[in-house]
Amino acid sequence: MKKLFSEIPHIKNDAFELRKLTPSDAKDLKKLVDNQNVYRYLPTFLFEKKYQDVNYVIEHLYDECFKESIILGVFKDDQFCGLAEMYGFKDYIHKISVGYRLLESCWGKGIATQAAAMLVDYLYQETDIEIITASTMIENQASANVLKKNGFSLVAHAVGEDWGYDEPTLSDKWIR
Numbered sequence: 001m002k003k004l005f006s007e008i009p010h011i012k013n014d015a016f017e018l019r020k021l022t023p024s025d026a027k028d029l030k031k032l033v034d035n036q037n038v039y040r041y042l043p044t045f046l047f048e049k050k051y052q053d054v055n056y057v058i059e060h061l062y063d064e065c066f067k068e069s070i071i072l073g074v075f076k077d078d079q080f081c082g083l084a085e086m087y088g089f090k091d092y093i094h095k096i097s098v099g100y101r102l103l104e105s106c107w108g109k110g111i112a113t114q115a116a117a118m119l120v121d122y123l124y125q126e127t128d129i130e131i132i133t134a135s136t137m138i139e140n141q142a143s144a145n146v147l148k149k150n151g152f153s154l155v156a157h158a159v160g161e162d163w164g165y166d167e168p169t170l171s172d173k174w175i176r
Contacts, residue, residue: 018072028080041140044164095131
């Protein structure tokens with residue numbers, strides 16, 4: 001069993017790959033970060049939104065951010081589709097949360113479902129993680145469906161949570 005955060009995972013199957021972002025991914029990451037539709041159901045404090053320069057984000061992602069979360073690029077047939085993240089690590093209870101955000105052109109194609117499945121398989125098969133959670137804004141039914149397809153169960157509905165907005169965000173809590 002690997003200890004989570006002992007390495008940056010590289011997760012791959014026949015069509016999909018979750019891997020470390022490189023400088024060559026900057027143009028695609030910029031396209032993702034600049035799309036307001038992508039981020040309307042997401043927290044304001046995500047690492048890739050923290051800095052204006054996506055090149056700086058990529059350069060510092062795995063030193064500044066790696067202590068708290070693991071962000072991987074999602075690729076289908078070598079094409080950038082978005083990001084997958086493991087965050088909120090609680091080592092003492094072997095728990096982590098997962099999330100994903102895709103280019104708008106990749107929505108509705110099963111890519112988020114596949115990326116989430118790959119994260120879940122990696123976490124349960126290759127690490128000592130025992131509990132995987134996720135949060136979604138209650139309006140984001142597409143993301144809720146991704147979690148349902150991956151065996152997550154809704155454990156709390158419309159819970160106020162800090163997502164970096166002026167008021168608490170009503171969120172659904174999921175567990176697997």
